[in-house]
Amino acid sequence: MADDDDFSFPTLSPPAKVPLTAASTVVDRSNGKQAAAPVPVNQVSASRRPNVGRPGKVPLEKGYSQVEWMMKSRRQPNLTGVEGFQRHLTMEDVRKHNTEEDAWVVVKRKVYNISPYLRFHPGGVAILRTVFGKDASAMFAKYHPWVNIDALLQNCWVGVLDAPTNKEGAPVGG
Numbered sequence: 001m002a003d004d005d006d007f008s009f010p011t012l013s014p015p016a017k018v019p020l021t022a023a024s025t026v027v028d029r030s031n032g033k034q035a036a037a038p039v040p041v042n043q044v045s046a047s048r049r050p051n052v053g054r055p056g057k058v059p060l061e062k063g064y065s066q067v068e069w070m071m072k073s074r075r076q077p078n079l080t081g082v083e084g085f086q087r088h089l090t091m092e093d094v095r096k097h098n099t100e101e102d103a104w105v106v107v108k109r110k111v112y113n114i115s116p117y118l119r120f121h122p123g124g125v126a127i128l129r130t131v132f133g134k135d136a137s138a139m140f141a142k143y144h145p146w147v148n149i150d151a152l153l154q155n156c157w158v159g160v161l162d163a164p165t166n167k168e169g170a171p172v173g174g
């Protein structure tokens, strides 16, 4: 019979130490394949660099945040400046509303009075001046197709254009 006093717990050898470098924080799944050389940032096409060549956001004045816009919209259900929904607007009608105090724009056939929104616009007032009284569908899509204009400008929605449109939603000949 074995002597019980000879018993000892087996010891495990300590794990090999890996030096903590940037490479040790990622898992190598390349299977030995050589990665493509990174493309220098100035050679990436402009359309894939979202902030290159874009005017970008402007600082908004105090009291003109997106939250304050939502609160204003809730308080004032009609920000259109007109009574009743206009079903038969033309580009001729829209063109007449081309001042800061009375600025209409068309986005995808819908006509909005953007005057109350101007100072809340994250892209600034200046860029919006370029589309007063015009069809802004292309510019809107160029800068932020993801923006939900229906929700944001619900209370500024004056009416719809009574005109044929092309496949982008812009009025033909407008």
Ligand code: HEM
Pocket (backbone or CB within 6 Å): 051, 054, 055, 056, 057, 058, 105, 107, 114, 121, 122, 123, 124, 127, 128, 130, 131, 136, 139, 140, 143, 144, 147, 149, 152, 153
């Ligand atoms: C008429 C309705 C419009 C609404 C409701 C609107 C709304 C917005 C919103 C919510 C943002 C912030 C987007 C974000 O943070 O992702 C933004 C940014 C901007 N908007 Fe507009 N916009 C309108 C029209 C336009 C038009 C017609 C132009 C150009 C002529 C324009 C130019 C810009 C620019 C340059 C920015 C900054 C984009 C950036 O950060 O790179 N917007 N707009």
